[in-house]
Amino acid sequence: MEKFELTRKYIKSIQKAIDRKDEKTILEKIDGLHPADVAEILDELDIDHGLIILQNMDGKRASDVIIELEDDIRALFLDRLSSQEIAEQLVENLDSDDAADVISELPEDKREEVISNIDDVEQASDIVSLLNYEEGTAGALMGKEMIWVSDDWTVKTAVKEMRRQAEQIDQVYTVYVVDANQKLLGRLPVKKLLTTPVKTRIGDVYREDIRVVKTWTPQEEVAQIMEKYDLVVLPVIDELGRLVGRITIDDVVDVIKEEAEKDYQLASGISSDVDQTDTVWQLTRARLPWLLIGMMGGMLSALVIGQYEHSIKLIPAMAFFIPLITAMAGNIGVQSSAIIVQGLANNSLELGGILPKLSKEFSVALLNGTVLSLIALVGSYFVFNDFQLGLTVSLALLTVIIVAALLGTFVPLMLDKYKIDPALATGPFITTLNDIIGLFIYFMIGQLIFTSL
Amino acid sequence: MEKFELTRKYIKSIQKAIDRKDEKTILEKIDGLHPADVAEILDELDIDHGLIILQNMDGKRASDVIIELEDDIRALFLDRLSSQEIAEQLVENLDSDDAADVISELPEDKREEVISNIDDVEQASDIVSLLNYEEGTAGALMGKEMIWVSDDWTVKTAVKEMRRQAEQIDQVYTVYVVDANQKLLGRLPVKKLLTTPVKTRIGDVYREDIRVVKTWTPQEEVAQIMEKYDLVVLPVIDELGRLVGRITIDDVVDVIKEEAEKDYQLASGISSDVDQTDTVWQLTRARLPWLLIGMMGGMLSALVIGQYEHSIKLIPAMAFFIPLITAMAGNIGVQSSAIIVQGLANNSLELGGILPKLSKEFSVALLNGTVLSLIALVGSYFVFNDFQLGLTVSLALLTVIIVAALLGTFVPLMLDKYKIDPALATGPFITTLNDIIGLFIYFMIGQLIFTSL
Numbered sequence: 001m002e003k004f005e006l007t008r009k010y011i012k013s014i015q016k017a018i019d020r021k022d023e024k025t026i027l028e029k030i031d032g033l034h035p036a037d038v039a040e041i042l043d044e045l046d047i048d049h050g051l052i053i054l055q056n057m058d059g060k061r062a063s064d065v066i067i068e069l070e071d072d073i074r075a076l077f078l079d080r081l082s083s084q085e086i087a088e089q090l091v092e093n094l095d096s097d098d099a100a101d102v103i104s105e106l107p108e109d110k111r112e113e114v115i116s117n118i119d120d121v122e123q124a125s126d127i128v129s130l131l132n133y134e135e136g137t138a139g140a141l142m143g144k145e146m147i148w149v150s151d152d153w154t155v156k157t158a159v160k161e162m163r164r165q166a167e168q169i170d171q172v173y174t175v176y177v178v179d180a181n182q183k184l185l186g187r188l189p190v191k192k193l194l195t196t197p198v199k200t201r202i203g204d205v206y207r208e209d210i211r212v213v214k215t216w217t218p219q220e221e222v223a224q225i226m227e228k229y230d231l232v233v234l235p236v237i238d239e240l241g242r243l244v245g246r247i248t249i250d251d252v253v254d255v256i257k258e259e260a261e262k263d264y265q266l267a268s269g270i271s272s273d274v275d276q277t278d279t280v281w282q283l284t285r286a287r288l289p290w291l292l293i294g295m296m297g298g299m300l301s302a303l304v305i306g307q308y309e310h311s312i313k314l315i316p317a318m319a320f321f322i323p324l325i326t327a328m329a330g331n332i333g334v335q336s337s338a339i340i341v342q343g344l345a346n347n348s349l350e351l352g353g354i355l356p357k358l359s360k361e362f363s364v365a366l367l368n369g370t371v372l373s374l375i376a377l378v379g380s381y382f383v384f385n386d387f388q389l390g391l392t393v394s395l396a397l398l399t400v401i402i403v404a405a406l407l408g409t410f411v412p413l414m415l416d417k418y419k420i421d422p423a424l425a426t427g428p429f430i431t432t433l434n435d436i437i438g439l440f441i442y443f444m445i446g447q448l449i450f451t452s453l
Numbered sequence: 454m455e456k457f458e459l460t461r462k463y464i465k466s467i468q469k470a471i472d473r474k475d476e477k478t479i480l481e482k483i484d485g486l487h488p489a490d491v492a493e494i495l496d497e498l499d500i501d502h503g504l505i506i507l508q509n510m511d512g513k514r515a516s517d518v519i520i521e522l523e524d525d526i527r528a529l530f531l532d533r534l535s536s537q538e539i540a541e542q543l544v545e546n547l548d549s550d551d552a553a554d555v556i557s558e559l560p561e562d563k564r565e566e567v568i569s570n571i572d573d574v575e576q577a578s579d580i581v582s583l584l585n586y587e588e589g590t591a592g593a594l595m596g597k598e599m600i601w602v603s604d605d606w607t608v609k610t611a612v613k614e615m616r617r618q619a620e621q622i623d624q625v626y627t628v629y630v631v632d633a634n635q636k637l638l639g640r641l642p643v644k645k646l647l648t649t650p651v652k653t654r655i656g657d658v659y660r661e662d663i664r665v666v667k668t669w670t671p672q673e674e675v676a677q678i679m680e681k682y683d684l685v686v687l688p689v690i691d692e693l694g695r696l697v698g699r700i701t702i703d704d705v706v707d708v709i710k711e712e713a714e715k716d717y718q719l720a721s722g723i724s725s726d727v728d729q730t731d732t733v734w735q736l737t738r739a740r741l742p743w744l745l746i747g748m749m750g751g752m753l754s755a756l757v758i759g760q761y762e763h764s765i766k767l768i769p770a771m772a773f774f775i776p777l778i779t780a781m782a783g784n785i786g787v788q789s790s791a792i793i794v795q796g797l798a799n800n801s802l803e804l805g806g807i808l809p810k811l812s813k814e815f816s817v818a819l820l821n822g823t824v825l826s827l828i829a830l831v832g833s834y835f836v837f838n839d840f841q842l843g844l845t846v847s848l849a850l851l852t853v854i855i856v857a858a859l860l861g862t863f864v865p866l867m868l869d870k871y872k873i874d875p876a877l878a879t880g881p882f883i884t885t886l887n888d889i890i891g892l893f894i895y896f897m898i899g900q901l902i903f904t905s906l
Contacts, residue, residue, distance in 0.1 A: 006804070007804070008804045008805060011804065034664075034682055036681050036682055036683075044804065163648055173685075190643055195616055211487075227703075227706055227710070228487075228489050229487055229489055230489075230703035231703075232626075232685050232702060232703075249685060249702050249703075249706070250680075250683035250684075250685075250702075253680055253702070253706060253709065256706065256709065256710065257680070257709060257713065260710065260713035260714070260717065261713070261795060263717060264713065264716060264717050264720065264791065264795065265791065265795070267717065267720060267721060267791075268720060268787050268788055268790075268791030268792075268879070269784050269787060269788050269791075270788055270791060270792065274792070275792065275795065275796055275799070275801055276792050276793065276796040276801070276802050276803060276810065276813075277796075277801065277802070277803050280813060280816045280817050280820065281820075283792070283813075283817045284817050284820045284821055287788050287817070287821060288821055288824065288825075290784065290788070291781065291784055291785070291788075291821055291825060292825075292828075294780045294781055294784045295777070295781065295825055295828060295829070297776075297777075297780060298774065298776055298777025298778075298780050298781060299777065299832055299833075299836070301773075301776035301777060301780075302773035302774050302776070302777060302833070302836070302837075303773075303836070305772060305773045305775075305776070306770070306773050306837070309769050309770070309773075312765065312769040312772050313766070313769050316762050316765040316766050316769075316772075317759070317762070319758060319765050319769075319772035319775065320754075320755035320756075320758045320759050320762075321751070321755050322758075322772065322775045322776060323750075323751055323754035323755070323758070323775060323776075323779050323888050323892065324748070324750075324751025324752065324754060324755060325751075326776050326779060326780065327747045327750060327751050327754070327779065327783075327884065327885065327888060328744065328747055328748065328751060330780075330783065330884070331722050331743065331744055331747045331881050331884075332744070334721050334722060334880070335721055335722050335723055335740050335743070335744075337721075338717065338718065338720075338721030338722075338723060339721075339723065339727070339728065339729050339736070340729065342714060342717065342718070342728065343728055343729040343730075346728070348728055348729070348730065349729050349730070350729060350730050351459070351460070351461045351464065351497065352461060357729065360729075360733060360736075363733045364733050364736045364737050364740070367733065367734075367737045368737055368740060368741055368744055371741065372741075372744060372745075372748055375745075375748060376748070379752055380752075380755070383752070383755070383756070384755075384759070426721070427787070428784050431780065431783070431784075432780065435776050435780060439776065
C-alpha cells in the first residue's frame with residue numbers, strides 16, 4: 001500500500017454517496033483505508049456527513065479515526081456525542097494516553113461524566129492518573145500500555161505473561177524488567193527471548209543499560225533524549241523509580257514538529273498555531289497582534305524621523321536611504337536571532353557564556369558590514385553623486401549592522417536565561433526594535449557629517 | 454540513566470587527562486557513556502585529543518561514536534585515517550546505511566580504496582548498491598539490515614532462521630514476509646510469534662496490511678508517510694516489488710528536523726546549513742548572499758523614493774512614514790508566505806487551486822488592513838495634525854497590506870508549482886519585493902492626494 005492521495009473529486013463522490021444514503025458505496029470508498037486517511041477525509045467534510053461515515057465503521061476503527069482528526073474538528077465531533085457514547089464507544093477502544101488526550105479536551109463537567117461512564121475500572125484509573133500530569137511533561141505524554149516482566153521469573157513464565165499482556169497491546173517495542181516493588185531495573189531485548197533457554201531467570205539475562213525520564217521531565221527534553229539516542233520507546237518512572245509508563249516515538253515526532261513549527265511561526269509573526277485551513281477570523285486573530293507591534297514601531301519610527309525634519313528639508317536625499325537602513329537592520333537582526341534560537345532549540349550552542357557568542361557575532365557582523373558598507377559607499381556615490389551622502393549611508397550601515405547583530409544575539413540569550421521563550425525575540429519584534437535604533441543611528445551620523453564636513 | 458550534560462569543566466578535565474597521557478582517567482571519564490555523548494565531547498575537542506579518545510575505545514564503540522559526530526568534524530577524523538583503517542576498523546562495525554553514509558562523504562579516490570578493502574563481500578556489495586541511489590531518496594536512506602521470512606516456511610523454521618538473522622541486528626522491529634522471488638508479501642507481527650503454534654505455515658498467519666515505499670520515493674514523502682501512519686520502520690521495494698531495504702524512524706526524525714530547519718533558515722535569510730558553532734567565515738558566507746539581496750532592494754528603494762524628491766521637499770512628513778509602510782509590507786508578506794510554506798511542507802493546504810487561497814488571504818488582509826489603517830489614520834492625524842498626510846498613510850497602508858498579502862501567498866504557490874523550493878520566497882526575498890512595491894504605492898497615493906485635495 002502506498003500513500004493515499006486525497007482529491008477534490010474523491011470528496012465530492014463521497015459527499016454524493018452520503019446524500020443519497022448509499023451505504024454500500026460509502027463503505028467501499030473507505031474500506032481498507034488507514035484511520036489517518038479516513039480522518040483526512042473527515043477534516044474536509046461537514047460534521048453531519050462525517051458522523052454518517054463514523055456510524056458506518058466499526059467501533060475500534062471509528063475510535064482510531066477520531067484520534068487522528070485535527071484538534072478543532074475533533075472538538076466538533078465530541079460535542080455531538082453523549083458522555084456515555086464517548087465512554088463506551090470511544091474511550092474503551094483507545095490506548096490510555098490517547099483516551100486521556102481526548103478527555104482532557106472536553107469541557108470540565110463532561111469530563112467527569114465520561115470518566116464515571118467507563119466500565120473498565122483499571123482503564124478508568126489509568127486515565128485519571130494520566131490526567132493529573134501537567135501538560136508538556138513526560139507524564140502527560142506517556143501511555144500505560146507496555147509489557148513488563150519481573151526479575152525473579154523464568155524466561156518461560158515471562159513469555160507466558162507477555163502473551164497475556166501482548167493481547168491488549170498493538171505493538172511490542174521493549175520488554176521492561178522490574179523488581180517486586182515495580183522498580184524499573186532494565187530491559188529485555190526481544191531478540192534475547194529468541195535466543196535464551198526457557199529456564200533461565202530473567203534477573204540473569206536482562207540488560208541494565210536503559211535510559212529513563214521522570215514523569216515531570218519536560219517534553220522538549222524527552223524529544224531531545226529520544227532523538228539523540230535514537231530511541232523508539234522511552235520508559236517513564238516516578239519519584240520512587242517505579243515504572244509508570246512509556247513514551248513512543250510517534251508522540252515525540254509530533255512534539256518535535258510542533259516545536260519547530262512554533263519557532264517558525266513566531267519568527268514569521270504568527271502568534272498561535274494556525275494553518276491555511278483555519279477560518280479567516282482565526283487567521284486574522286493570529287496575525288494582528290504582531291502587526292500591531294509593527295504598527296507601533298512604524299509610528300515610533302515616524303516620530304524619530306520627525307525629529308530630523310530639518311535635515312530632510314535641507315537634504316531630501318537622506319530620505320532615499322531610509323528603507324535600506326531599516327531593511328538591513330531587520331535582516332541582520334533576524335539572521336542573528338534565528339541562529340541563536342535554533343542553537344538553543346537543538347541544545348547545540350558553544351559552551352561558555354554570552355560574551356564569547358557576542359564577540360563571534362561581532363566578527364561576523366564586522367565582515368558582512370565592511371563588504372556591504374563599501375558597496376553602499378560606491379553605489380550611493382555613483383548613483384547620487386554626493387560624497388557626504390555616500391559617507392553617511394556607508395558609515396551608518398556599518399554601525400547599524402553591528403548593533404543589530406549584537407542585539408539579535410543578546411536578546412534571545414537573555415530571554416532564555418530568564419526562562420522566556422527566546423523565539424519571541426525573532427521576527428517582528430527584533431525587526432521593529434532594530435528599525436528604530438537603526439534610524440536613530442542613521443540620522444545622527446547624517447547630522448554629524450553634513451554639519452561638520 | 455538520564456541525560457548526559459556536557460560542561461566546560463568536564464571538557465577541561467578530559468583535555469588535561471589526555472595531555473598527561475593518563476589513560477585510566479580518560480577511560481573512566483567516558484566509561485558507560487552513550488556513543489552520542491562521546492561524540493558530543495569529541496565535537497568540542499581538537500582532532501588530536503579526539504583521536505586519542507577513539508584509540509582508547511574498542512572498535513565497535515569507536516565506530517558508533519564516529520557516526521554520531523557532526524558532519525564537518527567527522528570529515529576531519531576520516532581525513533586522518535587510512536583507507537584500510539576506515540574499511541577494517543570502521544565500516545565493518547557499522548550498519549550498511551551508516552557505512553554507505555560515511556563512504557559517500559569521502560573524496561572519490563578514497564571511496565574506491567575503502568570499498569576494495571572491505572573483507573566481507575556481502576557487506577561490500579550491500580554498500581555499493583546503497584551508494585547508487587540518488588541522495589534524498591528512500592534508497593539512499595534505507596539500510597539492508599532486517600529480518601525476513603519466506604511465506605512457505607513454518608513458524609518453527611522461521612523462528613530458527615530469525616535467530617540466525619537476529620544475531621547481526623541490533624533491534625528487531627518487524628519481520629517481513631516474502632515469496633520465493635523475494636517479493637514483499639506482508640509482515641509478521643512479533644507478538645504473533647508469541648501466540649502461534651510452531652507448525653503453522655507463515656503464509657497462513659502473516660498480515661498483508663503493510664505500507665511500502667519505492668527506492669526512488671523522495672525522503673520528504675517517506676517522512677510524511679511515517680509521520681502520518683505512526684510507523685517505526687518502513688520497508689523499501691524495487692521496480693519488481695522485491696524487498697530491498699528498510700527505513701527506521703530515527704533516520705526519518707533527522708529528515709523531519711532538517712526540513713523544518715531548512716525552511717526556518719531560509720525564512721531567516723541564512724542560505725546554507727550553519728549553526729552557531731561554525732566558524733566566523735562559514736557564518737559570514739551563509740548570511741552575505743541574502744544581505745546582498747536586501748542591499749540591492751534598499752538601493753532600488755532609494756531610486757524609487759528618488760523619483761519623488763520633489764514631493765519630499767514639499768512635504769517632508771511624507772518621509773516620516775516610509776519605515777511604517779516598508780515594515781508592514783514586509784511583516785504581512787512574511788506571514789502570508791510562512792503560512793503557505795508550512796502548509797506545503799505539511800501537505801495540509803486546502804484542496805483546490807490557487808484562486809480560493811488568494812481569495813481567503815484577501816479577506817484576511819482586508820480585515821487586518823481595515824483595523825490597521827484606521828489606527829494609522831487616527832494616529833497620524835493626531836500626532837502630526839495633517840489630514841491629507843493621515844489619509845495618504847491610511848489608504849496606502851490598506852493597499853500595501855492587501856498587495857503584500859496576495860504576493861506572499863502567490864509567490865510560494867507558483868514556485869511550488871514549478872518545482873522550486875517555496876521556502877525561497879520567504880524571508881528577505883518577499884520583504885525586499887514588498888518594500889519596493891509598497892513604496893511605489895505610498896508615493897503614488899501621496900502625490901494623488903496632495904495634488905487633488
